[in-house]
Amino acid sequence: RQEQYQTYLNQPSMSADGVQVELVANIGSVKDAEQAAASGAEGIGLFRTEFLYMDAEELPSEEMQFDAYRKVAEAFGPETPIVIRTSDIGGDKELAYLNLPKEDNPFLGYRAIRICLDRADMFKTQLRAILRASAFGNLKVMFPMVATLGEWRQAKSILDEAKQELTEAGIALNRNIEAGIMIEIPAAAILADKFAKEVDFFSIGTNDLVQYTMAADRMNPKLGYLNDPLHPAVLQLIDRVIAAAHANGKWVGMCGEMAGQKHALPILLGLGLDEFSMSASAVLPARALLAKLSKQNMKAIAQAALELGSAEEVRAYIEEHVSEIH
Numbered sequence: 001r002q003e004q005y006q007t008y009l010n011q012p013s014m015s016a017d018g019v020q021v022e023l024v025a026n027i028g029s030v031k032d033a034e035q036a037a038a039s040g041a042e043g044i045g046l047f048r049t050e051f052l053y054m055d056a057e058e059l060p061s062e063e064m065q066f067d068a069y070r071k072v073a074e075a076f077g078p079e080t081p082i083v084i085r086t087s088d089i090g091g092d093k094e095l096a097y098l099n100l101p102k103e104d105n106p107f108l109g110y111r112a113i114r115i116c117l118d119r120a121d122m123f124k125t126q127l128r129a130i131l132r133a134s135a136f137g138n139l140k141v142m143f144p145m146v147a148t149l150g151e152w153r154q155a156k157s158i159l160d161e162a163k164q165e166l167t168e169a170g171i172a173l174n175r176n177i178e179a180g181i182m183i184e185i186p187a188a189a190i191l192a193d194k195f196a197k198e199v200d201f202f203s204i205g206t207n208d209l210v211q212y213t214m215a216a217d218r219m220n221p222k223l224g225y226l227n228d229p230l231h232p233a234v235l236q237l238i239d240r241v242i243a244a245a246h247a248n249g250k251w252v253g254m255c256g257e258m259a260g261q262k263h264a265l266p267i268l269l270g271l272g273l274d275e276f277s278m279s280a281s282a283v284l285p286a287r288a289l290l291a292k293l294s295k296q297n298m299k300a301i302a303q304a305a306l307e308l309g310s311a312e313e314v315r316a317y318i319e320e321h322v323s324e325i326h
């Protein structure tokens with residue numbers, strides 16, 4: 001099946017009416033970056049850096065991280081966008097050497113940016129490594145699990161401190177590196193207009209955004225029917241986030257599983273999403289589908305989907321009105 005998509009390998013990601021978007025990949029290692037480049041991804045929309053922490057016996061050093069981030073940058077050309085997410089550890093991702101307390105509700109717990117702001121030493125080590133690697137490619141830095149403006153501002157100020165330290169030490173970096181946040185907590189989606197004035201970009205993390213919107217553990221197989229990104233409550237949040245970003249001249253991507261799903265793509269195109277980040281193997285099928293869809297027509301489809309009452313209705317509506325998915 002992959003073979004039928006090979007003609008799309010070196011094509012731009014363009015809708016039938018000539019609107020270009022970016023189709024990029026989610027990766028979790030340096031090896032994945034090479035695989036993504038070979039699979040037609042136009043860059044990296046999410047580098048999950050957790051593996052550097054999970055595979056180690058102690059906190060990974062600045063040098064070791066710098067080496068990994070630089071290699072990812074070098075798997076692509078110097079202009080290619082690479083979004084590096086700071087560590088999303090804690091919660092269910094246990095790290096023995098951090099001595100994190102056991103929690104009853106790990107998904108609602110001490111994790112990701114919450115740990116990083118509390119352990120600024122560890123956080124700054126990662127930011128210094130990312131900044132040093134930014135001299136070798138078009139890196140962008142992204143913070144996960146941001147719920148409040150205060151968290152974003154604190155994270156940004158630690159990033160600025162790291163920039164200052166490196167500059168004073170005469171170390172090369174891109175001082176204008178873009179800094180953005182994941183939108184994966186409903187509070188951040190609802191206040192997206194406030195965040196959009198301060199960040200450089202958003203990336204919508206639907207895996208968590210759906211789990212928190214529906215109050216349904218994303219790992220629990222009994223709750224599969226609730227963990228559906230096509231639910232109109234989720235679609236309305238996505239619409240709100242994209243509109244807020246664009247009203248402030250910022251770009252917005254998506255790095256949850258939804259970005260690579262065929263029923264979702266017509267809606268996301270219609271809502272104006274700029275960047276779609278997915279597993280490398282989904283890139284060419286998505287590019288092939290995109291080439292058949294008119295963005296202008298998908299605007300009306302998306303607006304209709306926002307008005308429906310359930311995920312089932314949205315899925316049926318897309319099945320019926322977007323024949324190109326078949």
Ligand code: PEP
Pocket residue numbers: 046048088184204205206207208209255256257
């Ligand atoms: C998400 O939450 O949608 C996401 C992309 O991040 P992760 O799956 O790593 O939590």
Ligand code: MG
Pocket residue numbers: 144184205207208
């Ligand atoms: Mg997430």
